[in-house]
Amino acid sequence: MSLRIFDTLSRQKKDFQPIEEGKVRMYVCGPTVYADAHIGHAMSAIVFDMVHRYLEYRGYEVRYATNFTDVDDKIIRRANETGQDPFKLANHFSEKYLKHLGDLNVAPADVYPRVSTEMDQIIHLIQNLGEHEYAYELEGDVYFRVQHDADYGKLSHRSLDDALSGTRVEEDMRKEHPGDFALWKSAKPGEPSWESPWGPGRPGWHIECSAMCLHHLGESIDIHGGGNDLVFPHHENEIAQSESCTGKTFANFWMHNGMLQLAGEKMSKSLGNLITIDEFLQDHSADALRMLIYSGHYRKPVMFNAESINGAERSLARLVGGLRPATGATSVGDAADALREATENARANFITAMDDDFNTSSALAALFELVRAINTARSNGVSGPFYLAAQKTLRELGDVLGLRLDAPAEPDAAGAAVGAKPFIDLLVEVRAGLREAKQWALADKVRDQLGAMNVVLEDGATGTTWRFEERE
């Protein structure tokens, strides 16, 4: 049994075979840092974090690079509009994005290259393309010559003619072919620029990723990823540049995640229909976003709305519920054996699902089945090694999906409830006395009032347990 991954270029699932035994090199296109990132960016980061984590879980040593586009028209425009330094602006949003990745429990990449620090590699790559007729200069601008690239269009499966029909690109009549794209743009007054053989200027959008990828990961990599809105022209052009330069296959697997939909449309900066990561995290947990994303398949669109995120939170609560402590004292017997078997099945089913092009929806089903087995075992009084092993497996598989599975925490300093525990314990104890005396009205009042303060009491056969829980 082996891992199969859908490859956009060949349009099929292929057995995953790394170039170098046991090692995986992966590159994922990151954001252009001119504004706050939104949860569509978060989705992409989470999808590839899941891929990253699963590859490691399967024993691969992964070298993972993801970039920041920190030199770009929009950054410059934004900086000019707000009277800021474009480098500071880009740096501000880069750092903020890194912080968000941490908030979202995205495991760190090995390297986060930026355009501004890779200028030598970019210029060398353009020079190389020029030496081999793949590029030409026009008054300080340098363009890629698509007609010189025999298999241009192979990723997005469109011919040069297709690319032209219905195109709304404003044609630059100087270009040899309308599909030719900029590798280097000459500097206009007031713009940041770098010295180059073609005069001062800055790189085009696509060349940076080729250069950074070749520099940090090598001429051929295993996986190249990004949102499916990058297939054309960005990734198409990356292939053209990289393969024209090296003559080798650039990436063996092209992975593209589907778009997060808000009100039936793609969430994007240009459409303005977005929810920033900041805004999202004020109301929801990172785990909730992961559950929403994992409920479907990463290549398909995901609908974001109050209902869908609410469903995600509820299903998350169910997973977390499987981590509650045992209450019984039976460590062997049929019930314990059943739990042990269910644990093994859950792990096997999880792997089978994930091996099939990261079928997270089926993988989650395996976790839900494990939770049910744990709950059943708890009801049957199971505790001890098998109970702990089952919960450990739940945590372990959850971690492969980047889920923290934290029980809702006690409100911190901001919640002004530090040190409330002993008082709650006291109230619970007093209430136990009331219940013994059948003072139901008072006992219920204590429970209701605590509930109003997000402290949930549950009376079980062996006593009362309580926990903090955010309520609507």
Add this chain to the structure above:
RNA sequence: GGCGACGUCGCCAAGUGGUAAGGCAGGGGUCUGCAAAACCCUUAUCCCCGGUUCGAAUCCGGGCGUCGCCUCCA
């Protein structure tokens, strides 16, 4: 206009040739002083039409609908 994806229970969503996972919601039940949680039972023949096949949600053709790319975009 070109290229592509998708349309499965009230909602979300797996399943890509052998008779429909899972989550949420709903109904019934067990437990409980009540409540909550948990557990058990329960709810679909897969957008429409036609075809291939012993057999199709799954393959082919047509239609309708939704979405993405073709311009910066994760």
